[in-house]
Amino acid sequence: MSQSTVIRWVVIVLLALFGLWLVTATEWVEIEVDTPRKGEALQNEFFALERLARELGARVEKQQTLDRMPPPGAVLLLESPYWDMFPERPAKVRKWVEAGGHLVLAASALQNDQITSWVPVKGEKRPPKPKDAARARKDRDDPCRDVAERSGPGLADAGSYRVCAWPHWQQLNLQPAAAPPTWQVQGPEGIELVRLPVGQGSVTVYGPRSLLNNGEVVRTRSDHAALVARALQVERGKLLWVVPDEARPPLLLWIWQQGWAAVLLGAFAIAAWLWRGMVRFGPLGVVPPLQRRSMREQVAGTGSFLQHHGPSALHQAQVRALQETARARLPGYALLRGRAAVERIARATNLPASELETALVSRAERAPLAADLELLELARRRLHLSTSHYASQP
Structure with missing residues (x-):
């Protein structure tokens, strides 16, 4: 056997031993890595929700203000923290719901007294529960849980969902005088989502934090997309209004849009006043001779x-x-x-x-x-x- 053949066999054996060691000494697991957001998803926190609703056949309109209400029978997702900046807004929203509108609110909106005065849902402090150290650590690291859906008269069981969004820090409870809910999602620690009739319309309150945001709607190994569709009552042809914030145009732009004629006249008057009062560094025309008369x-x-x-x-x-x-x-x-x-x-x-x-x-x-x-x-x-x-x- 030649020397080159011996060297070749030695290299093959060494590579085989290294491969065997690599297989036995390492563990290969799948790690879920979020894809970085880009395009409109960078600016719109509800881009995935709007895309989901459109894929299911709903009509989606994003509004920057609540100056006017959506048509009767539409769904209004009210996420703006400043929606009640004008005193007449709460009464307008309540009147619209009672006329047949469907309002969707986060549980954090229950801190507003103008909401709790007619929405019979309240947030209360969760009772302390004894937990061992291992269970507490698991709950802190893994928020995923199974929730049960109940709907219809008597809230019959309608299925279950896997939810991985963090629950609301308060426990959702119905007020004593509340009408029976028409839809409810019950988790291990109480109500997670609930829909109650108000007049001819309804109000849906959801508790899990960030459930409707981009990262949660498309989360794998969870049923968030299906749960969001049920919470928003997404149906083919139905109108969904999304109000993420109370945005107003800049003051100067608003003044130009509402009174451009007055702005132009004012600018012309100021320019004429400045021109008339400015310092002149020379005559406007040729200086005539001092003895211009004969x-x-x-x-x-x-x-x-x-x-x-x-x-x-x-x-x-x-x-x-x-x-x-x-x-x-x-x-x-x-x-x-x-x-x-x-x-x-x-x-x-x-x-x-x-x-x-x-x-x-x-x-x-x-x-x-x-x-x-x-x-x-x-x-x-x-x-x-x-x-x-x-x-x-x-």
């Missing part, structure tokens, strides 16, 4: 206006303005008098001295002419702008 228009208009009130005052003001400008612009002008002063202005402005002298003289027998005022204003402006430009060189 000299003729200015002098003729002023003379026409003041001619009716005192032309002498206008002439004196024009002469005084020319004299002040000459004293400011012409060196030594303040010392000149008479003809010398007129000739100095005439040389500086390149205007005829004789016409300036005539325009400067105030005659009482006649009003100053517009031409005199125009000449005096022309002389003043030439002096003011640039005396060197118009002055004659000696």
